[in-house]
Amino acid sequence: MAHNWDDLRLFLAVAREQSLSGAGKVLRLDPATLGRRVARLEKTLQVGLFVKSPQGYALTEAGVQLMERAEVAERAMRLATSEVAVESEHLTGQIRIGAPDGCANFLLPQVCAQIVANNPDLDIQIVALPRIFNLSRREADMAIGVSAPTAGRLVVQKITDYQLHLAASETYLAARAPVHHLADLKDHRLVGYIPDMIFDRELDYLAELGGARVPMASNSVSVQVNMIRQGGGIGVVHDFSLGFAPGVRRILTDKFGLKRAFYLIRHEDDQRNLRLSRFAHALSTGLRAEVARIEALN
Template structure:
């Protein structure tokens, strides 16, 4: 008889393509992941995953059962959500996922306030550009800088985050003031990797600095900030990061718009929104962003040339 847990381990390896990544996702040791896969393959009498230089990939047998395994997973998670949604205890763990800028600058303080007021509720904060699935219970609550998709989610916009272009005085001394009318020719950019935190901003930067050379790409906003401080180039940073460095960084005056803003979106699975501990954290997160609205998107931000945030739904 098949063990659902074995199927769960198979799916994690197939999706993440490595034993170590699956182990981190499932919060077990790598040896446990390997053992559970071996148990499933032995029970079925077939090899399900093949190890390649690029990672684990499904065999023909693995591909054949992938869809069925995912349907079993979805049904079992629906059962868990139904039961969890009726949990009346204001205690337990709530996992929140958000991009690093929002996690470090807003949600950490929110977690501290929650611990003071409701110590029986523990917060797990996952700062990651990956979109963890609320439907698959990878997280209970998500905060993102782009609208969510999915009819099973309850979504609302809880604010906006302003960005600007920054450079260090040392960089500007070497390269001169950027000429946005000339597309910033002769200048260097510290860019986000695949628009990591807010993909909408890549088009904005490309429009106002099309002739600049990309000196560095990174998926870390902290690394972008440090690179700009070191004089590596012009970086598009959240203003709550860049403005905090005073004379060490200068926000540049781009034509027509000094800064752009993107929406901040909060989401929860519809089956979980009334679970008391999740409801408590949802309200606390929304209040935290509301209380810091002026810091996240300073009043008087000039222009409307920034990327669109879309409409609220849910």
């Protein structure tokens, strides 16, 4: 068995990423240095932990056994760190949140700014990517999703519903044929997702409109909003994004609207982590309040 937690931490990163370069990015270590540390660990244990190939680092049987023990040690370390952190009134340390870019751009900045204002020794990292995060590989401490995952050792909590409607810029609407009915959309450019890059069926908004052609598309919600703002066409937008897009207004609100939800997703092992639980409560409470506040303005 390894003699210190740092050895286990490095080993776990390589095992999860299955490469030195991937683990190096997670740990912010040079891959060559990481490779030397892994070799030293194998020499200390007198056993091979990985089978190296051009495809990456695969665990040996001994590596699998060590990973099981290392994950037990990791859970104990995270719990111990949590209990020390919550002895003080304020949250401290670093917490990383993974979120779809609409939430990350239009909601999380103000919600997390308030949390940091109340906890000045806390560092929050928001990773905005249009995909689902792998919490088992510790890409983030927790994630926000637009659907509730059913696989993996995860704990899922619904945060809040939110609304979406069709919208376009005033300049676009003034220059094009009137839009009084959904059938009129056939005469207009649509803005939406790149069809083969929709990572969650809940994001396939335009399917509700019959899957029309999308002349202007992006895998990013914030890019779509800016396309609409620049007169690119008509698209489905989050109501909570409209305050960031002056000159854009909702249309056909009595004929089309969608309701979706945000879910907080955590690893099952973190349920007893008091520090992360306190942060999760603050985050969920803040998001619910912010969505309600912004939607009340529309």
